[in-house]
Amino acid sequence: MNDVRIKNEVSQLLQGNNIKTQLSVPQLVEKVLARNEGLLTATGAICATTGKYTGRSPKDKFIVNEPSVADKIDWGTVNEPIAEEVFTNLYTKVLQYLKEKDEVYVFKGFAGADKKQQLPIQVINEFAWHNLFVHQLFIRPNEEELANHEADFTVISAPGFKADPEVDGTKSETFIIISFEQRVILIGGTEYAGEMKKSIFSVMNYLLPENGILPMHCSANVGREGDVALFFGLSGTGKTTLSADANRRLIGDDEHGWSTNGVFNIEGGCYAKCINLSKEKEPQIYDAIRFGSVLENVILHEESRIPDYDDGSLTENTRAAYSIQAIENIVDPSIAGHPNTIVFLTADAFGVLPPISKLTKEQAMYHFLSGYTSKLAGTERGITSPEATFSTCFGSPFLPLPATTYAKMLGDKIDEYGSRVYLVNTGWTGGEYGTGKRMNLAYTRAMIQAALEGELNHVETVKDEIFGLDIPLHVPGVPDEVLQPIKTWSDEEAYLTKARELAEQFRENFNKFNNLQTDIAAKGGPIV
DSSP states (O other), X not given: OOHHHHHHHHHHHHTSTTEEESOOHHHHHHHHHHTTSOEEOTTSOEEEOOTTOOSXXXXXXXXXXXXXXXXXXXXXXXSEEEOHHHHHHHHHHHXXXXXXXXXXXXXXXXXXXXXXXXEEEEEEESSHHHXXXXXXXXXXXXXXXXXXXXXXXXXXXETTOOOOHHHHOOSSSOEEEEETTTTEEEEESOOOTHHHHHHHHHHHHHHGGGGTOEEEEEEEEEOTTSOEEEEEEOTTSOHHHHHOOTTSEEEESSEEEEETTEEEESOSEEEEXXXXXXXXXXXXXXXXXXXXXXXXSOEEOTTTOOEETTOOSSOSOOEEEEEGGGSSSBOSSSEEOOEXXXXXXXXXXXXXXXXXXXXXXXXXXXXXXXXXXXXXXXXXXXXXXXXXXXXXXXXXXXXXXXXXXXXXXXHHHHHHHOOEEEEEEOSEESSSTTTSEEOOHHHHHHHHXXXXXXXXXXXXXXXXXXXXXXXXXXXXXXOHHHHSHHHHSSOHHHHHHHHHHHHHHHHHHHGGGTTOSSOHHHHHSOOO
């Protein structure tokens, strides 16, 4: 591949008369409305729809199989290789496509709030609303930073360019391709803005470990005494709700790095789900959706333009993108010290995991690699009863390196900085989904507060006989009988049967990590 030619083609594109660089929020809003790319809502936000792609397209995501990365990438169904020539040909076609557009929008900024670890990026957009999206989601430069900005990675997003799989070597009209040698992310055929955000996160998941930094798919906040907490959890586990705390300041809601200096936000904004959003339940998110924010696939009342957050007719994956500055209770800049407390959230629909348990380092690595939660009946076609789902490191779609790389880094950092780790089940108690009930949110909040304030550091515990987890016998504000799952079931044998069933699924899932040169499975996994 001709590296010089690739770079020259971008330079030529950026010198075109159709290029609009670093437009302000008001300018971008004007462009969106003038080009009929979206509507202005009653709150002042822009609302756009993304067509048939209302979420990520993981089967259309590729990494270019280049010599410098070939032996490093964890190739497979998540990280699919694509030939250099396929990338080069598509790259040339996309740039020619953008050259012929009347306007193309460029954003220059950063990923990584820690200036020592920042990745300078530029994003080239066909759509003005996509450029507004990245303006809100990434870190915006000041005047001096902009004057000296040299992009180390470039995102090129052309939703209107659709690939021909037979000619272009893709699987469909859609493609998300990362070239680590060319420092380019090429996106086409999809209007879903989240592809840009998550592609940069994938890049950071590759680059940061080279500098001894652990990239993490988690939210983070800091208490009044400077104590830092991380919250890992898949969709539906309560990560956003539980990390939003009036008594703690938000560092970030989704992506972070953990360096020798502490924790830093990778982003400059938030990308929150807003299905069933209400001011009562999530006031911070609700109030952040104002002028400059972007709504995706949210239905508006026709005349008033008031968003109907309960309407999921386009998708359940409705989203709001806004600058972190739209949240009042934040850490600015988005950096803090080393985590005192790490919380793994799971919504166990089998009703057998404890509502809170203390984890050893090996158990933390085991549950980090497992990334367990449940899919519920009715959430996807064909699911008629709860199903265990596992997402490695709570973010498997975004991990270019072997998952064990991240788990080992986590274990080392727990050792070095003495972080306490807890597994918190926000799912079912007293029985599985359908017979039991969802964990009381007030109890969950009380448990997390006790963990964050160090009240569980020396409390007496009992070991779970199936999973080997240390369960606190007392937590302020929580009835003792709630803490041990077996005591909440009316039929102990039914509980043990269901617990063994889940333990076996954990074991089966963990078989893929048999190459791990430690005894994590023996010390961290189920004991029955």
